């Protein structure tokens with residue numbers, strides 16, 4: 355028999371304080387602007403910095419970026435990576451790791467900088483979290499989705515084995531810099547895509563944000579969130595700031611108390627319950643924010659089926675999505691077997707529970723754990739009716755399709 359009285363054991367207990375900042379900075383590549391050079395805590399970087407550029411950013415801003423670093427006499431090396439979901443892959447992560455080796459990146463004092471959309475931010479974020487078991491990095495999101503959502507994230511992930519974000523890590527960069535000026539070159543469809551995540555945020559917690567989207571959504575897209583010149587639009591200058599600001603603040607408020615996601619009832623998972631598998635199967639047809647907006651509608655159909663929201667609220671939700679050029683439905687959302695498969699994987703992701711964020715009004719959620727196959731079938735049928743209506747496009751008879 356084992357002598358348990360003599361068995362030794364040791365326990366290590368520690369705490370990990372985490373602090374990271376999201377800072378607006380206008381004119382990021384103005385050589386006089388130090389924001390991209392300074393490290394949190396005011397330290398100066400030593401050694402060569404790796405600057406990873408999204409391929410569109412390279413095309414549009416490459417010369418300006420090179421000018422910025424050379425005028426500031428900072429040693430840099432560059433890597434260009436493609437955006438778009440198919441490139442959120444382990445191969446791209448390893449490409450970054452190889453480049454960090456080539457550059458000779460220091461453990462702490464020469465954090466790589468990533469400038470681009472959510473895809474390159476996720477790829478570099480994961481590479482940084484793996485390199486020497488974790489080095490800091492600086493994130494500069496250049497798409498709308500990147501600025502309102504990725505900017506706040508503590509986690510990074512890549513797609514693997516046909517699943518979204520199957521591999522990833524929780525390692526927030528100490529600093530994220532946001533320059534709304536980048537949005538001037540973002541294509542319309544990508545702006546609408548970003549609106550998909552703002553739409554989610556509005557639905558779960560911010561009626562005012564929803565009303566702003568309802569009133570100004572199309573104009574914000576048309577003006578690319580830039581300061582309007584008085585002749586071309588009636589959009590008040592502060593609306594773009596308020597919309598971006600509310601979306602970021604909402605995300606920060608949701609993430610901070612549950613950064614490591616020990617509580618798997620997360621309202622920011624709204625729009626991300628049924629869509630992940632649909633999005634992966636639809637690749638490259640659907641963008642992330644487009645799939646999220648469809649999931650928002652799908653979930654709202656379930657909520658309406660239960661009487662948690664009324665039909666007028668459901669119609670308003672669909673109408674706002676459409677006003678922003680976001681299709682509320684897609685044929686894959688009518689495929690009951692696929693949606694059920696997607697839900698089954700989401701249940702595993704939520705450790706065996708559905709934890710489905712469900713609207714109880716515009717701007718408020720509850721969580722459900724007893725959504726039945728029957729309800730899913732009915733929601734899929736509702737998505738089918740929305741598709742039919744899209745085909746016919748009688749803008750005024752949204753009510754009858756639902």
Ligand SMILES: NC(=O)c1ccc[n+]([C@@H]2O[C@H](COP(=O)([O-])OP(=O)(O)OC[C@H]3O[C@@H](n4cnc5c(N)ncnc54)[C@H](O)[C@@H]3O)[C@@H](O)[C@H]2O)c1
Pocket residue numbers: 408409410411414436437438439442470471472473474476496497498499500503504507508509510511536537539540541544547642
């Ligand atoms: N880490 C997180 O918690 C988190 C949070 C939200 C979203 N994401 C991820 O973000 C990804 C989506 O990001 P995205 O929508 O930025 O897609 P993306 O990175 O593919 O960028 C979209 C397109 O815009 C181009 N682009 C980037 N900046 C531009 C600019 N200023 N002007 C013109 N074109 C530009 C890119 O080259 C690309 O073609 C998804 O994979 C999603 O999972 C991650």
Ligand SMILES: O=C(CO)[C@@H](O)[C@H](O)[C@H](O)[C@H](O)COP(=O)(O)O
Pocket residue numbers: 503511518519551620622623624626703
């Ligand atoms: O899409 C993302 C992250 O990729 C965000 O918009 C979103 O709010 C959340 O992180 C989602 O809740 C998805 O989380 P997860 O499925 O990647 O764990």
Ligand SMILES: [Co+2]
Pocket residue numbers: 503551626642646
């Ligand atoms: Co998302």
